[in-house]
Amino acid sequence: MRSLFRLTAVEFRLLLRDATALFVVLALPVGFLLIFGSMISGGASAPGADPRATREFFSAMAVSLSLGMLALFTIPTYLGTYREKGILRRLSVTPVRPAALLLAQLTVHAAMALVGLALVIAVGSALLGVGVPQNLPGFLVAFVLGTLALFALGLLVAAIAPSGRAAGGIGPLLFFPLLFFAGAWMPKERMPDLLARIADFTPLSATMDSLQTAWQGGDPRVLHLAVLLVFALVVGLLAARAFRWE
Template sequence: LYFRDVAAVIFGILLAPAILAVLGSVPAFRAADPALGGRTTISIYVPIMLTMAVAMIALSMLPAQLAAYRERGILRRLATTPAKPRDLLTAQALVQLTVLAIGVVLVLGVGWLAYGVDLPGNAAAFVLGFLLVAATLFGIGLLLATAGSAKMAQGLGSLTFFPLMFFAGLWVPREVMPETLQRIGEYTPLGAGVQVMQDATVGHWPQLLHVVVLCAYAAVAWTAAARFFRWS
C-alpha cells in the first residue's frame, strides 16, 4: 500500500538529503567549532538529521497513514486474510525502513563528497544504532496509529515529535546543553538514539545505557501497538 503513494516514497527518500543540503549551504556549519571539540557543526548534525527523518516518517506520516487505512475500510478488508496485527505492523515498518535506508545512504554519500563529513568510524555500530532508533520510533508511531482518526493520530505524532527532537539536539546541539538536560535526554528515545549514532560516527560502540533505553521503549511500544491494534 505504501508504494502506491509515490509522493510519500519520494519524501521518505529525499527528506534527510534535503535537510543536509540546506544546512550544508550555511558556511558556519562547515567550519570547525572549538565548542564542539573541533568538529564541524554539520558533522554533529548528520546523526540528528537521520533521526529526524526517521522521526518525521514514524511519528507523523505512519500514524496518520495507518489510521486513514482504518477509516477507509482497508484494514477491515485485510482482517479477512490470515494476517495477524503484528504481521501487518511489522510489514508496514519494514517497507518504510527500506525507503529511509536509501535516504541514509544518500546523506552519507552527499555529506562525504560535498561537505567533507567523515563516514561512520564504526559502520557496524552505526547500522545497529539506526536499526534501534527505527525500531523504537516505528513502535511508537504504530502505537499512535491506534488513535480514533487520522487527524488525531497526526496530532499526537506532532505533539510527540517536537519534544523528542529537542532532546535529540535539533535546535541546540546536545554537546552544549546544560548537563541536566543532557542527562534527561539520555533517557528519551531520540536523545539516546542520536548519542548511539554519534558514538558510531566517531568509531565507538554504543553505551549500554542508550541501548537499554532504546530496547525498553521499543519493547513497550511494539507490545502496546499490537495489543491495542484495531482493524476497524
C-alpha cells in the same frame, strides 16, 4: 508467508505513489544536511569547533530526522487513514492478521529508512567530505535499534489514533518535543542537568547520540542502546496489543 509478501509489496507500491511523504522523509533531511553542512564549510561553525565533527553531528541529526518523520508522521497517518476509510474493517474479514499488517508497514518503512541513510551518507561524502561512519558496526547497531524503537512508538500512535487526522496530530505532538531533547534547538551540553538527563532516556536523542558517536569512531553508550532496546520491546508489545481493526 506468501500473503505477508503480497501485503508488503502492496504497501510498498502505495508508499512509492505518495510523492509528498517521500519528499518529507527523504528530501528534507538531505536538504537540512546540505544547508547546515555548507554553512560549516563556509566557516560558520563556532570558534574552536572541529568542522568535521560538526558536520558529522548534522549528518547524524539528518538520519535521525528521517527516522523520526517516518515513525511519527507516515506510519501513524497511513494506518490511521486505513482505519478512517474502513480499509482495516474490510481486512478484518480476510485471513490477514493485524500483526501481518504491522510487520508489512515496518518492512516498507525500514526500506525507506535505509534509502534515507544511503542518501545522507552519499550526499555528505560527495559534497561535504563527511565520509562513512568510522565505527561501522556500532553505527549499524545504533541504526537498527533506533529504527525499531522509533517505529514502535509510531505503531503505538497508529494503534490508538481513530483516524488519519488524529494520527497526524498526535505524531507531531510527540516528534517536536523529542527533537528538542535530541538537541535540535539547544545542544545537550547547554541544557540544564535535569533536561539533559531526561534526554538520555528519550528514543530520538539516544538514537542521534549513538549515531554521532559511532560516526566519529567511538562506541555508543550502553545506556543509550539499552534505552532503545527497551523502547523497541516494551512499546512494540504495547502497540501490537493495542492495535485493532476497528
